[in-house]
Amino acid sequence: MRFSWRDTLMSYAFLAPALLLLLAFTFYPLAYGTYLGFTEYTGARFAQGLGPKWIGLENFRTLLADPLFLTSLGNSVKYLLVVPALQLASLAVAVLVSRELPGIALFRAAYYVPVVTSISLAAVMWEWVYNREGTLNWALSALHLLPRGEAFGWLNNEATAFFAVMLVTFWRGFGYYMVLYLAGLQNIPAELEEAARLDGATPWQRFWRVTVPLMKPTILLCTLLSTIAALRVLEEVLVLTGGGPLNSTYTALMYVYAKAFQGFNFDYGLASAAGLVVALVALGLALVNFRLFHEAEGGDA
Amino acid sequence: MKNLRLLALGLALAAGPLAGTAAAQQPVELQLWTWYLSPKFDTYIKDTLAAFEKANPGIKVRWFDKQDSLVQDFIASVNLGNAPDVVNLNIDETQKAAQNGFLRAVSDLSSPATLNATYYPQSVRNFTSGGKVYAYPWYGWLNEGVLLYNPDLLKKAGLTRAPRSLSEMLSYAKTIKDKTGAYGWVPALKDPNTASFLGYFYSEGLPIYDAGGKAAFNSPAHAALLGQYVNLYKGGYIPEDAVRREAFQIATELYAQNRVAMIVGGPQALTRIKDTNPTLYGKTVVTEAPLGKAGVQTGGSMSLVIPAASKHPREAAKLAAFLSNNANQLAFAKVVPIVPTTRAAQTAALFKQSGSDPVQRATALVGASGRFINPGYKAPGNSDDLYKNFNDNIEAAVLGKKTPQQALNDAAAYWNANMKK
Numbered sequence: 086m087r088f089s090w091r092d093t094l095m096s097y098a099f100l101a102p103a104l105l106l107l108l109a110f111t112f113y114p115l116a117y118g119t120y121l122g123f124t125e126y127t128g129a130r131f132a133q134g135l136g137p138k139w140i141g142l143e144n145f146r147t148l149l150a151d152p153l154f155l156t157s158l159g160n161s162v163k164y165l166l167v168v169p170a171l172q173l174a175s176l177a178v179a180v181l182v183s184r185e186l187p188g189i190a191l192f193r194a195a196y197y198v199p200v201v202t203s204i205s206l207a208a209v210m211w212e213w214v215y216n217r218e219g220t221l222n223w224a225l226s227a228l229h230l231l232p233r234g235e236a237f238g239w240l241n242n243e244a245t246a247f248f249a250v251m252l253v254t255f256w257r258g259f260g261y262y263m264v265l266y267l268a269g270l271q272n273i274p275a276e277l278e279e280a281a282r283l284d285g286a287t288p289w290q291r292f293w294r295v296t297v298p299l300m301k302p303t304i305l306l307c308t309l310l311s312t313i314a315a316l317r318v319l320e321e322v323l324v325l326t327g328g329g330p331l332n333s334t335y336t337a338l339m340y341v342y343a344k345a346f347q348g349f350n351f352d353y354g355l356a357s358a359a360g361l362v363v364a365l366v367a368l369g370l371a372l373v374n375f376r377l378f379h380e381a382e383g384g385d386a
Numbered sequence: 387m388k389n390l391r392l393l394a395l396g397l398a399l400a401a402g403p404l405a406g407t408a409a410a411q412q413p414v415e416l417q418l419w420t421w422y423l424s425p426k427f428d429t430y431i432k433d434t435l436a437a438f439e440k441a442n443p444g445i446k447v448r449w450f451d452k453q454d455s456l457v458q459d460f461i462a463s464v465n466l467g468n469a470p471d472v473v474n475l476n477i478d479e480t481q482k483a484a485q486n487g488f489l490r491a492v493s494d495l496s497s498p499a500t501l502n503a504t505y506y507p508q509s510v511r512n513f514t515s516g517g518k519v520y521a522y523p524w525y526g527w528l529n530e531g532v533l534l535y536n537p538d539l540l541k542k543a544g545l546t547r548a549p550r551s552l553s554e555m556l557s558y559a560k561t562i563k564d565k566t567g568a569y570g571w572v573p574a575l576k577d578p579n580t581a582s583f584l585g586y587f588y589s590e591g592l593p594i595y596d597a598g599g600k601a602a603f604n605s606p607a608h609a610a611l612l613g614q615y616v617n618l619y620k621g622g623y624i625p626e627d628a629v630r631r632e633a634f635q636i637a638t639e640l641y642a643q644n645r646v647a648m649i650v651g652g653p654q655a656l657t658r659i660k661d662t663n664p665t666l667y668g669k670t671v672v673t674e675a676p677l678g679k680a681g682v683q684t685g686g687s688m689s690l691v692i693p694a695a696s697k698h699p700r701e702a703a704k705l706a707a708f709l710s711n712n713a714n715q716l717a718f719a720k721v722v723p724i725v726p727t728t729r730a731a732q733t734a735a736l737f738k739q740s741g742s743d744p745v746q747r748a749t750a751l752v753g754a755s756g757r758f759i760n761p762g763y764k765a766p767g768n769s770d771d772l773y774k775n776f777n778d779n780i781e782a783a784v785l786g787k788k789t790p791q792q793a794l795n796d797a798a799a800y801w802n803a804n805m806k807k
Contacts, residue, residue, distance in 0.1 A: 131461070132487035132694065153774075217626060241626045243785070327578060329630055331781060347770035348457040349482040 121357035128349045137354065144358035153332065154340050154359060160247070161316050161337040161363065165370070167251045167258075168311045172304065175259050179266035180296060193267070197260035207253065208324035215239035215249050215325075240326050243333045250334050253321045258314065262307045269303030270296070305378045309371055316367050337363045413446045414701050417470040418709075419460070421688070424451030430721050438708050445701050460693070464488070469695035471702035472709075474524065477512050478580065480689045481765035484513075484520040485806070490692045491518035495703035504711065506757045509727040513689055522703075522710040523727035525718055526687030526759040529574075529585065530675035531652040531725070531752040534744065537671050539647035542566045548671070552589060552678040555650075556614055562647045563623045569640065571648045572625055573615060574633040575784060576777035579770075581763065582633070583780050586611060588762030589678030595764070601801035604794035612783055612790040619784045629781050642666060650675050653723035653748035660745065672747045683758040687727050723749040725756045732757070767806030775800045 124137035328335035559570030
């Protein structure tokens with residue numbers, strides 16, 4: 086089909102406002118940030134009124150030589166463990182609450198509450214849970230799973246702090262992905278489910294053989310979003326542990342944040358370079374994600 | 387036509403001088419940024435600014451109170467070309483700003499002799515970088531200003547008097563925990579954004595830097611001192627949150643719940659206890675804080691700095707000097723228990739009265755001791771990275787990952803490799 090000049094022009098005219106906003110607030114900062122990653126741009130240069138100075142790959146060399154950055158990147162990648170658990174759980178619960186039972190709306194809303202809870206408020210609550218004298222230790226000792234004398238602060242222990250923070254991410258993201266899956270479930274024709282039921286499939290089989298394959302596009306989307314979010318996790322860590330103990334929860338974005346916002350000592354060049362490394366890792370994982378789901382789809386067909 | 391032109395010329399000539407005088411009379415407008423003072427101290431600041439404007443008819447002041455984002459806003463405003471004229475920073479931030487070239491030296495604006503005559507010499511030194519003074523010292527505080535304790539807990543532990551030295555403090559912490567179950571005290575092992583443990587070295591008279599300015603906090607004596615705190619932590623005598631959160635926050639929280647017996651700090655701790663547990667506040671005993679071998683205190687103060695990007699540095703200097711002068715700091719001390727950094731405050735009548743109210747007693751005890759305000763260590767160049775590394779090493783020692791000696795060796799090596807001039 087061919088469009089007249091008039092139509093083409095008209096279409097672009099309609100697109101223009103959004104495009105301009107994208108250019109100004111997304112592409113320009115992205116390009117500039119990428120550029121900064123290859124420059125020296127510190128507080129000292131800035132104060133003298135000097136702009137960024139091109140230094141090639143110097144920042145990346147500094148990053149690779151900094152054990153703190155390598156630790157932080159490792160932690161961020163390890164944080165991806167939360168993704169499969171989060172996706173599976175929210176999909177399963179979405180299936181459970183998609184039935185039309187009386188009062189089900191209340192459940193859906195309840196699961197969504199953490200998504201709209203401010204993180205600083207949530208931090209206070211989780212602090213009570215994880216504290217040495219907190220509810221988690223209390224529950225465990227009431228169940229005789231943890232002797233009273235061995236109670237410890239879950240956020241102060243190198244072995245547990247990481248997973249404790251991860252659970253908060255899980256708790257915060259759960260409702261969000263559940264709602265996305267709920268929307269996806271609406272698109273599965275009820276006949277398929279019925280047919281499977283008539284063929285004598287158990288609920289377990291129906292979930293794995295009918296729901297999951299048909300939900301693949303939604304699962305791909307959610308996994309992707311969740312992967313990127315996990316790589317960029319920052320707030321939970323900042324408010325709960327500040328990266329400790331012994332940097333076991335120090336994530337890559339915390340490194341970026343620290344370099345960019347350490348007051349007058351800021352180093353925008355190094356921060357941008359670190360941000361670029363995280364973006365590259367995210368891009369690589371996104372490709373893996375697509376590949377995995379694509380192959381799985383091909384195999385099914 | 388010709389007439390018209392003449393008229394225009396005449397008008398222009400007439401207007402010229404008029405415009406000139408208008409410009410001369412137009413008041414200079416200064417921007418003052420403070421940190422976390424509004425709304426609690428609105429009246430004090432507004433009254434003081436009104437007095438300044440009255441004494442300086444050519445100058446108008448626009449006051450903004452900034453909170454967490456002060457430094458970020460400052461940097462952004464420099465970029466946008468509308469930098470403030472007077473900004474309230476602390477010692478560390480002033481040093482950082484001066485090291486990176488954000489500030490105008492105030493010793494170029496006010497005579498060094500006046501600065502030294504007005505403020506305590508140490509307060510001026512706190513803001514000196516590379517031989518120049520970069521701030522007018524403003525209100526301060528002492529970290530070991532006073533010792534406040536819960537007499538019931540001390541009695542229960544069988545202790546009859548307050549501890550008199552830091553080493554006694556350490557043994558008290560053990561006794562109190564063993565006998566009562568409450569913590570004795572929460573030392574500042576690794577407060578965020580500082581290298582707070584360096585303060586304990588300073589208190590014991592141990593050096594932080596050598597004569598050449600290199601980090602020298604890793605002698606066996608340093609390690610032995612750190613070792614005492616590590617043992618205390620390992621024995622469960624220090625709340626384990628002390629490696630994760632600011633000690634002062636934990637101490638005030640737990641004290642109000644009768645779970646910490648003693649707090650070393652300024653009167654501001656009392657204000658919080660007064661709000662959360664009035665009964666305990668009434669019982670609390672305030673006395674002089676125990677000191678280390680060196681007999682020195684640590685403390686900090688706020689500063690008023692003039693950004694290099696300020697368009698009216700002379701007027702700004704006038705305002706900063708006015709806000710931080712003795713009379714105005716004393717007036718501030720009447721509103722809230724701060725420690726003035728002006729020499730004349732030593733003899734102020736305000737700090738001679740003593741009453742039975744704990745806050746009043748604490749204020750009287752510390753108000754005239756501004757000469758002790760000293761963080762105990764000078765902020766090194768690149769302080770953020772260095773402090774983080776130092777605190778990581780302290781944490782590694784406390785959690786048993788490194789020996790105290792190893793931790794301090796590692797930190798000193800990192801400092802000497804990464805310190806910027």
